[in-house]
Amino acid sequence: MLETLRIQNYALIDDLEVDFTGGFNVLTGETGAGKSILVGALNVVLGGRASAESVRKGAKQARLDAAFRIQNPSRRLMRLFDEHTIELEDATLLLSRVVTAEGRSRAYVSGRLVPVAVLAAIGDELVDLHGQHEHQSLLKTDRQLELLDAFADTERDAADLARSVADLRKLEQAVAELESVDRSKARRADFLRFEMEEIDGVHLEPGEEAELRSRRNLIANTERICELTARAYALLYDSQERSAIDAVDAALSDLEALGEIDERFRPLTGQLTDVRANLDQIAAEVRGYTGEIDYDPAELDAVNARLAVIGNLKRKYGDSVDAILQYRDKAFEELQAFDQRDLRLADMRVRHDALAEEATQKAAALSGKRRAAAKKLDRQITAALQELGMKGGRFETHFETCNLAAAGIDRAEFLLAANPGETLKALRHVASGGEISRIMLALKAVFARADKIPTLIFDEIDAGVGGHIAGKVADKLSELAALHQTICVSHIPQIAAAAQTHHNVAKTTSKKRTTTTVSRVSGEARAEEIARLLDGSVSDVSLSHARELLAQHGTA
Template sequence: MLRELRIRNFAVIESVTVAFGPGLNVLTGETGAGKSMLIDAILLVRGARAQTDVIRTDAETATVEAIFDVETRGPVANVLDEAGLTLEDGQLVVRRELARGGRHRAFVNDSAVTVALLERLGDYLVEVHGQHEHQRLLDPARQLELLDRFADAEDLRERVASLVGKYRAARDAVERTRAAARDRAQREDLLRFQLSELDGARLRPGEEDELRQERRRAQHAERLLAGLVEAAALLVDDEASAAARVHRAARLLTDLGRLDPAFTGPVEALDAAAVQVDEALARVRALRDAVSLDPGRLEAIDERLDVLTRLRRKYGDTEAVMLAFRDEVAAELDRVARHEEILAAQERLLAELQAELAEAAGALSDRRRAAGERLGPQAERELRALGMERAVFRIALECCVLEEVSPRGLDRAEFRLSTNPGEELRPLARVASGGELSSHRSSRRSRRAVRCSV
């Protein structure tokens, strides 16, 4: 029960505290007095979206606080327990704080919470009805939802909805696998050709770059070879070579060092230079040996580059990409080859989900039928208390086949009403006037209050 509502700087309201008593409370006032603002404030603590334009013009923040009396055991307490909150002395304080900067906050018993939690609590704390709200009773989907709430079957309904999603996904997978079987042979031929072509190419990452570098060398082989031979000669091959001159200078300074030790200082540097000359010579000779004057090698390089270019156009820009594509082809070929095995596994999963869904949906239907048998007489008693002495109310359930199951289950609910003796039961939408719908809604809310203990 809503016991007190405190509002500050909300729309046209500067500050107000409204206390509610047991039973019916009526708020009256002229148009524009702010009655609808109270409803908007209640919706806000119920989890409605916060807008900064509801903050009073001369204020930076707005606050709405609602105090409820609730039972320490029941759906509200269960929601709080799931959120790690406690309910003491049956008092629940819900507060929304709005700021012009957009940093809105929500609290339950002074603990910061999410708006999603307020929405969950709001389903049990407050119902807000517009003047045409009773027309929702005419919707069969809404009627089934109300029956499930009366039957306390929301958890079972959620399980059925989850299983329906899994069942449909498994069924679609089986259908796709079966459809793929029709062109499986053609696809398998293509995959085998691609795998054979890629494996036959013996791809190696970086090979194309190496070949293009070797091709440039082969194109200028004579010039490169002549230059490398000359470089080697300058380094070592005659008395005027760099190596010979370094060695002669080192020997000369060593001899002079016998006369004056100061002359041996550069010898160490010359020895290091000799080592570097030897290393450079080794590299020059390696490059010289790598240069080929064989015209056949250039032709072989061009042929290999043509193969790589053709494969690159079909399978990827680099050897690494082509090798990755090759692995994908091999994996798909394995799946195609194991088509029957995969299909059998998918069909087993589908059968298991179908059996599980049939059991859960059947249990939901049984609970609905049992609840419908209880709800009819209870509704009639409530309608009699509202002056409809001869009213007869029943709930008809139509069950579909499992292949047509929806997230709501196998059933379609229809509320049927007879308001006068001798009249047959007809769907609520065909026989109920606006007043009768309002009366029926009042009786339904009364039953819900008893069931939810709120």
């Protein structure tokens, strides 16, 4: 609730501090005394428009401070505190606004400089200011749906739906991101498949390139190999002159003869016999190798072609057959990962469809409850308007079905016709001033328990009100004050008498300077102020009537 409002160098106010209480507060005073200046100052400190003209003549700047005691803050207010790292000290929050004579302004929350928009957002959660000011939550369509949910007792349903829709949107974003990634990944996958098909189509074998190069070397040197093997065989075995075998046989014959003469030659005979056997084997292998050579020019072309294919793959995928095969294996693993993404995406789409169906059903059920409650709300507010003297006034909650959103499938707007024969209009298009204040009073009275805004201020609620209706307005304000701090600017004695705290606004002139002052009145001084409201002056009759009004409301 608003505890203290301090105003310095603002309009007709030099330096003024007003302390408010919980319950019903009223501000009275003669026309032009400055009651609306107080409300205007409060509007500015709550983030409303500020101008250089509001700075007191001769002052460099105006300063406005509003101290609030915060109890049971709304979720929206706590969110604002968290977003802007605002901390409370002893449950007290200080909103401040400085306006310079040049028209520049600065906003503060508990001494911390903040954008005016932040100040206004916090102010919207603390005060509803009804009159010719912008701090009227009921004029905002998003708040109207929230109030309807509070009235219909569907806040938990709405919160549950909001969570489901948030989960749905999060999943939709994940699907979209995965699909976006998959478009580029799909191109990558197609390219990998092409590369794998190119590699697999060649049917590479480990070590194949070395074998091919060896084979090509043999084929390229076939004539030389034939020439050398033929000559080697001839020298070993088949020379027309004397072959190596012939020489060994001759030497072996001589050694055998020597062995018969001297036994020391016999081991040499054995060794040379082994040499003779080895030469036979070598000669046979050389002859056999020569016989195996089958020179085919087409085979050389095939080997060269195969090596060219391998060389082409090496330029793309690796510097060896083994490297190419490793690249192919990695491409396969990457493709498998893509397949897993496809499975994941398919699973996400299934979950999305299920969640969308669930959220749609919740939204439909919530919409039904809202529309049923709206009929009851329309009847109650229409009746309240009648009580406050707006005969023929009608209230209606208009619904439009929209796409599924966090708030559901409903777009709700409060419509009102203030007088008989008028067409229903959105609240924001209804007449301003006292009429809108009474309309808001009717709405606030019905929404009293549903509304979470702690402080309500009614400016110019007197327009067109008198007699019996004035008493009804006072009763509604009293009912409202039982649940919300209520501050009312009024000229009506019945309203003033119903208040628990009464402030009198006066204007004084000293040394050619006019100053607005505010004083709390009680006891006989209060009775005299109400008597003045009754009759324009204080008389025995008006004073007696004033005392009766105070006694009637139990506020004497």
